Amino acid sequence: MKIEATDRALKWFKEDYGVQVDEYVKFFPQIYGTSPVQKNFALAFLKVDQPIGTGTVIEKEGVHFLVEDDDLWFFDGHDLSIDYLEDQDEVTFDYHKK
Numbered sequence: 001m002k003i004e005a006t007d008r009a010l011k012w013f014k015e016d017y018g019v020q021v022d023e024y025v026k027f028f029p030q031i032y033g034t035s036p037v038q039k040n041f042a043l044a045f046l047k048v049d050q051p052i053g054t055g056t057v058i059e060k061e062g063v064h065f066l067v068e069d070d071d072l073w074f075f076d077g078h079d080l081s082i083d084y085l086e087d088q089d090e091v092t093f094d095y096h097k098k
Contacts (some may be wrong), residue, residue, distance in 0.1 A: 001072060001098070002066050002079040003027075003058045009045040010060050012084040012091060017047065020025070020030075020061030024048045037076045037095050 005013075013019045026048050033042020050064075051057075055068040065082065067075070076093040085092055 001056050001075050001077075002046070002057055002065065003067065005058065005065050005082040007086065008084040008086065009082045009091060011018070012062060013063060014061075016019065019044055019047050019063050022064075024051055024064040024066045025056075026051060026066045026068065028071045035074075035093075035095070037078050038074055041074060043074070043080075043093050 009017035019025055024047070025045050026045055027045050029038065029041045031041055033040070035042050044095055049053050051068055053068045053070060055066060055072060057066045058066050067080070075095065077086060077098050081094040081096065083092045083094070084090070
């Protein structure tokens with residue numbers, strides 16, 4: 001799986017969510033939600049200093065975006081694109097079939 005994050009998303013995570021250089025934004029499934037890839041699960045995120053395990057990681061300007069191996073099942077063969085819509089003040093996720 002691949003992870004992509006736009007410059008707008010990176011700016012939001014740094015300025016509004018408080019992620020610092022060398023920290024991680026971990027994406028993981030959360031029960032009781034909705035997503036286009038898993039019924040009854042939504043995608044959640046959390047800032048962490050260090051991941052528990054490895055998985056898919058990208059680094060952008062010192063910030064790491066991560067999905068750990070144990071959570072890859074959620075994506076069901078899809079890649080993840082992360083963006084931020086300023087006019088709606090909302091982080092968005094797009095799932096693209098590989």
